[in-house]
Amino acid sequence: MFFASDNWAGAHKSIAERLLAESTGFAAAYGAGDLDKKVEARFAEIFEREVSVFFVATGTAANSLSLASVQRPGGIAFCHTAAHVIADECGAPEFFSSARLHGVPGQDGKIDPAKLAEKIAAFPQTAVMHGRATAVTITQATEVGTVYSLAEIDEIARIAKRDNLPLHMDGARFANALVALGATPAEMTWKRGIDMLSFGGTKNGCWCAEAIVFFNPEQAKEMPFIRKRAAQLFSKSRFIAAQFDAYFQDGLWLDLARHANGMSDRLRAGINASNSARLSWPTSANEVFAVIPKSAARNAVERGAKFYEWPVPPATPELVGPDETLIRLVTSFATSEADVDGFLDCLAA
Template sequence: MIFASDNWAGASQPVIDAMIRHNTGSAPAYGTDPLTERVTQRFRDIFEHDVSVLFTATGTGANALAMAGCARPAGLVMTSGTAHIHCDEWGATEFYTHGMKLVPVATTKGRISAGDLAREIGKYPEGSRFGVPVALSLTQASECGTVYTPAEVAALTGAAKTRGMVCHMDGARFANALVHLGCTPAEMTWKAGIDILSFGATKNGCWCAEAMVVFNPDRVRDLVTLRARAGHLFSKSRFVAAQFDGYFEGGHWLDLAGHANAMARRLSEGLAAAGHKLAYPVQANEVFPLLDLATIARLRAAGAAFYEWPEAGSSEDRVAVRLVTSFATPEADVDRFVEIAGG
């Protein structure tokens, strides 16, 4: 019963098969191979836009380099208080941008509102000595498993663009959000005002496949140079491309996310029926129930892997835990977890 993270899952069989299929002969290095170009065209088809695509080794690398591409002195990056770039990336954005400051905006259930963003931006008027709002970074799906609608994204980017800010989306769980919303990738990104996307596939069935997808190259510059200098330029780029080739084939990426989301719904519904409250609505593939300590001990004794998440809520006898489902989560594991949690 593995619910610690979708990073714990392996790679899907079609992704592995694609890597094996493309592991023949020789191919030009550093992203100049035909497969990388073909996959780039696949991204263009999926997003209905003439995007540029730059592979990176990690999502942290994609996020930090995206911010480095728009960095300026005394720059400020507005984001949520729970954002991965703010809480979990070891200061990577600050490091790669030579000191741009991350400014957390008031956050409710992982999301920020356009009104709160506008108020935060207003604290830094033109010419002030407190910093210059440069970028907005939204996480989709959020670290709380909640999702912004395209209209909400558009409202947020609209508020940011009144000050000429670059709009970035951290899409580590992009596919999970997309499946929940039922919209198109274009509607969730550039049509809603996003300039650059960190597109994550590692959490959703790939081995190591992350990319910066650039919709508006005039807003983020020197990414090719920044990526190479940061050590994120793969020499054997075709093996990252191969993963994306298997990932996208026949809508496989959406099927993987659909299963993960369905397991999260099954898990949340079972826990709710057993009387456990949930800290956040379940929209993607994360569930945050509040469990009593005896139940937590019983689950761990049965071999369940998960993390306590007190920031999502706690009381004298209960604490929130984070449960993350993946493309590989079996229904039997969900049902067994719910059975044990039910006492």
């Protein structure tokens, strides 16, 4: 019953086998090998346009270097107040990009467009003392399990583009958002105005595979140098390529995300049906937030369930009663129906 995070899950068998299959022989290093080129071409097919792709090791690196690629002195990058980039990356995006991150509030883990417009206006291009707006970043799926609709991305893009601000998407859970929306990769990104994407594979069945995808290769010109200086250029890059090659084969990546989301649907249905627990807010990807009795949480832990108790959002202290706790449950490609049903049993007991 592992619901602590999707990166607690191992790697999918097909991806592990592909790594082994690619582990013999020789291939050009530093991204120049045939497999690297094949996978870059595959990204272009998936996104239905020319793209520039840069493999990196972690989601934090993908976010940090994406933001670094568009920064100018005195830059401010806007994100949601609870975004991973501002809350959980130890300042790496600021360290690598030299931009300052500025949090914008909004319901359901999504940036409020009107507040974004206000914040951007507070940092005009001539504001030497305050710094200037230089980028906007959104997370899809969000940190609280919700998903921006295509229309919501359009609205954020419209505001960013009004001031010529590049728009980045943190897609650590890109596949989960995609299948939740039923959109194509192109529809959820460049067709909406996303300029660069942190494309996550690790949480959804890879060993360690993340990529930065630029939809306008012109914007990626400095990236080879930015990545190398950040020590993220892999000599044996073919092993990241191998993971993505298996990940994309026969739509495996989408199947894995559908499974993970389906397991969250099962949790959501079980919690909705329970008379002791309730969903704290609606989610549609592979994360579920629920309010459960503290006694049920203890019971689940004793039975071996792994999950995190979550801080109650300060704006809604009434969400959780005195004998209750807020928990986060994350499902993955490796979650089974038995795991979900076992957890639901703990709530019932």
